[in-house]
Amino acid sequence: MRAFFARLFHSFRFRLTLWFVAILALLVAGFSLFIYIRQTQVLRVEASTRLTAQAAQFGTFYRAFLRRPPEGEQTEGGTLGITEENFLYLDDNEVFALLGPDGRAIQTSEHFSSNALNTVYAAWAKNPNVPVEYALSEEEHAPRGYLFLVTPVELEHDFRAELVLGSPIDPTHQLPRLALTLGSIFALTILIAFGGGYWLADQAMHPVQTITRTARDLGEHDLNRRLNLTRPDELGELAATFDEMLARLQAAFERQRQFTADASHELRTPLTIIELETNRALERPRTQKEYQKTLTTIQAENEWMSRLVEELLTLARMDSGRAKLAPEPLDLSEVAVDVVERLTALAEKNQVALSTGALEESLVNADRAYLTQLLTNLIENGIKYANGPAARVVVETGAAPRADQPHAWVRVTDNGPGIPAEHLPHLFNRFYRIDEARTREEDDAEAPSGSGLGLAIVQSIAQAFGGTVEVQSAVGNGTVFTVWFPIT
Numbered sequence: 001m002r003a004f005f006a007r008l009f010h011s012f013r014f015r016l017t018l019w020f021v022a023i024l025a026l027l028v029a030g031f032s033l034f035i036y037i038r039q040t041q042v043l044r045v046e047a048s049t050r051l052t053a054q055a056a057q058f059g060t061f062y063r064a065f066l067r068r069p070p071e072g073e074q075t076e077g078g079t080l081g082i083t084e085e086n087f088l089y090l091d092d093n094e095v096f097a098l099l100g101p102d103g104r105a106i107q108t109s110e111h112f113s114s115n116a117l118n119t120v121y122a123a124w125a126k127n128p129n130v131p132v133e134y135a136l137s138e139e140e141h142a143p144r145g146y147l148f149l150v151t152p153v154e155l156e157h158d159f160r161a162e163l164v165l166g167s168p169i170d171p172t173h174q175l176p177r178l179a180l181t182l183g184s185i186f187a188l189t190i191l192i193a194f195g196g197g198y199w200l201a202d203q204a205m206h207p208v209q210t211i212t213r214t215a216r217d218l219g220e221h222d223l224n225r226r227l228n229l230t231r232p233d234e235l236g237e238l239a240a241t242f243d244e245m246l247a248r249l250q251a252a253f254e255r256q257r258q259f260t261a262d263a264s265h266e267l268r269t270p271l272t273i274i275e276l277e278t279n280r281a282l283e284r285p286r287t288q289k290e291y292q293k294t295l296t297t298i299q300a301e302n303e304w305m306s307r308l309v310e311e312l313l314t315l316a317r318m319d320s321g322r323a324k325l326a327p328e329p330l331d332l333s334e335v336a337v338d339v340v341e342r343l344t345a346l347a348e349k350n351q352v353a354l355s356t357g358a359l360e361e362s363l364v365n366a367d368r369a370y371l372t373q374l375l376t377n378l379i380e381n382g383i384k385y386a387n388g389p390a391a392r393v394v395v396e397t398g399a400a401p402r403a404d405q406p407h408a409w410v411r412v413t414d415n416g417p418g419i420p421a422e423h424l425p426h427l428f429n430r431f432y433r434i435d436e437a438r439t440r441e442e443d444d445a446e447a448p449s450g451s452g453l454g455l456a457i458v459q460s461i462a463q464a465f466g467g468t469v470e471v472q473s474a475v476g477n478g479t480v481f482t483v484w485f486p487i488t
């Protein structure tokens with residue numbers, strides 16, 4: 001039960017409803033208060049108008065009845081020739097008092113205690129322009145607010161009496177009824193708002209619950225599930241974003257799975273070759289030459305595997321962001337010259353003319369070892385695929401704006417066979433090879449092996465330093481790889 005309430009109070013729906021209801025309550029309460037106060041003011045103005053009119057009529061009509069009390073005579077009720085029945089203009093619950101010039105009461109109505117009269121008179125004397133508000137006590141009258149007006153009544157020459165007239169502010173008990181009505185409306189509004197608000201919030205939160213449930217149930221094997229919530233609102237947008245994220249995750253998972261499968265497959269081939277070779281050698285005694293051939297094959301396969309594992313490790317490190325990159329300002333042309341010098345021997349062996357073209361100085365922020373590997377991969381590919389007597393590979397560097405930003409570029413051009421257009425979009429995929437038979441040169445252990453990871457590594461390294469790789473190629477016309485780096 002406690003858990004239920006804890007969940008309820010923490011639920012967004014509930015808090016949303018509470019906020020909504022609180023704001024509405026404040027508004028309705030404010031509005032009710034305004035109406036109540038306004039009504040009180042209206043009643044007071046009405047009472048004041050009533051009193052003024054009554055006082056005027058009182059003065060005119062009863063002047064005739066009143067006369068100065070004979071010298072020494074008690075000024076008690078009735079002695080002025082005026083009885084309560086004469087006060088035609090007064091309602092039952094209204095009170096009055098007539099004060100003589102000496103300030104003493106000539107006559108007072110039944111429920112008007114002298115105490116109340118004194119208080120009212122004193123308050124009026126302090127501020128004669130404003131009607132006095134005073135609550136008569138239970139014994140005096142019903143416990144209600146009264147408004148009093150004090151008006152002079154000219155009776156005879158030099159005999160001025162003062163009439164104190166009191167009328168209830170709310171004679172028909174409007175205010176308590178109004179308060180009850182407003183209170184009921186308030187309670188009903190809040191009740192309906194709470195119910196309706198909670199229902200609305202619940203409806204609005206439905207898609208969120210769907211998303212939560214889907215996310216909770218999602219395992220790595222059903223990444224193909226989608227919410228497909230086609231709503232034109234914010235939640236629809238959220239669901240669409242969630243679906244897009246799922247698609248990306250699925251693609252990443254697929255790539256990873258494919259990568260692992262490919263890597264295992266790549267390693268299985270040399271392992272099978274080694275096993276077959278050793279089994280064949282051990283079948284029966286062999287000549288030394290045969291043993292040598294077997295060991296050479298095993299050595300070549302071993303080298304192939306070492307290189308493959310090395311490449312896989314490089315990619316894994318780049319993927320996980322754990323590659324120890326030490327970016328420093330480097331001159332691309334200087335690194336290019338270094339790599340070209342190192343690979344000259346390999347180029348000569350393959351009868352490929354490796355040279356440098358225009359080498360414009362261009363500073364980039366990159367790690368020397370990784371940049372060297374990037375260029376090595378590109379130049380090795382050029383040497384490997386640009387065969388024939390006139391084969392050549394040219395390396396150039398320079399600087400140029402790209403997308404309005406200053407960039408440095410390095411370009412490796414060969415006059416090899418070129419790459420068919422349909423392969424270009426997949427060239428940088430891991431383990432992507434155009435012609436597997438051509439890249440695996442088993443009889444030449446020294447030749448650069450073709451694992452299909454070389455260009456993937458090139459791209460990974462370029463991206464690690466904010467760069468991009470471009471390829472232009474046409475069958476029979478050679479290939480151009482250009483790597484762009486933002487200039488620091």
Ligand code: ADP
Nearest residue numbers: 381382385433434439450451452453454455479
């Ligand atoms: P590999 O290690 O097999 O060379 P890469 O990722 O370096 O793998 O290259 C992928 C494929 O792209 C290669 O199989 C090859 O067919 C093609 N390729 C790469 N560079 C060149 C090039 N300079 N000329 C022609 N084809 C190339």
